[in-house]
Amino acid sequence: MxxxxxxxxxxxxxxxxxxxxxxxxxxxxxxxxxxxxxxxxxxxxxxxxxxxxxxxxxxxxxxxxxxxxxxxxxDPNDQFAVATRDVDALNARAVMNGVMAAEVEIILARRTGTDTGAHRRFGKILESIPAGLAYLEARAEVFTGPPSYAGFHLVSLWDHLALYEVVPLDYPRLAAHVARITNLPYVARSAPR
Ligand SMILES: N[C@@H](CCC(=O)N[C@@H](CS)C(=O)NCC(=O)O)C(=O)O
Structure with missing residues (x-):
């Protein structure tokens, strides 16, 4: 592969x-x-x-x-609930993907010479990041329980935001889940550098 x-x-x-x-x-x-x-x-x-x-x-x-x-x-038994049909988990997945995509748009626009502060479109994209994080913070129980794809997704999102400092990360419930999940060696090994 x-x-x-x-x-x-x-x-x-x-x-x-x-x-x-x-x-x-x-x-x-x-x-x-x-x-x-x-x-x-x-x-x-x-x-x-x-x-x-x-x-x-x-x-x-x-x-x-x-x-x-x-x-x-x-993993036919799907130990990490990748194929979940739980609506709360799917909503969290959609929001995490949206936050990650918004961050990519901001970072790549800046990297290629766009002043994102000068365009209302980028203002909305940027605003969606803290809005999405606040949504997740209010529903952080979706990340409780045994290791899950939702938790891996959260850590991937969080570490990337921390690396690029696009927005402040003041979300204590999410931070606690990230700290717990990051302790898994198979999660820690791919931390972005
Ligand atoms: N929906 C896609 C999004 C992938 C994506 O946006 N990847 C970023 C890097 S993290 C990228 O390659 N961006 C290049 C671009 O947007 O031009 C997925 O889940 O795989």
Whole structure:
């Protein structure tokens, strides 16, 4: 298996934590600067985003779809509740993905020379990050219990926000869950550097 990724990518980290938790080997292919429009670096992904998984003759796009693909093959009992149908967990997943996507838009716009403060569109995107985090803080019980994909998702989001300092991180309930989940060796190993 090959995973196109970057060491700092939070969407890729969700998948890397699962791979590590299951003890699965995958070659990690660093695509470099994700702001670049250099199609070949991203392998088969026409959207020029990471992660992408290539498993023999199968290519899978999008972090959650990769997680569904892997759980079906390697963890049929779904110990981390990847394929949950719980609406609260799915809402939390949607909000976490939205916060992560908003952060990517802000970071990549700035990296490529856009003054995000000068555009109302970016103002809204930026505002959605603390709004999403406040939503999660108010519903942090979704992260309680045994290790779960929701918790891995939260740590991936949180560590990336902490690294790039796009918004302050004053969410004590979320911080406590992150501190607990980060103690798992298979989570700590992929911390962004
Ligand atoms: N929905 C996708 C989002 C992937 C994504 O946005 N990845 C970022 C890096 S963390 C990226 O490659 N961005 C490049 C770009 O937006 O041009 C997923 O879950 O895999």
């Amino acid at each position: 090959k995973l196109y990724y970057t060491p700092k990518s939070h969407f890729s980290r969700k998948v890397r934590i699962l791979l590590d938790a299951w003890g699965l080997d995958a070659t990690l292919e660093d695509v470099g600067n994700v702001a670049e429009a250099s199609a070949p670096a991203f392998g088969p992904n026409p959207l020029m985003k990471v992660p992408t998984l290539v498993d023999a003759d199968r290519t899978v796009f999008d972090s959650d779809h990769i997680a569904y693909y892997l759980v079906a093959l390697h």
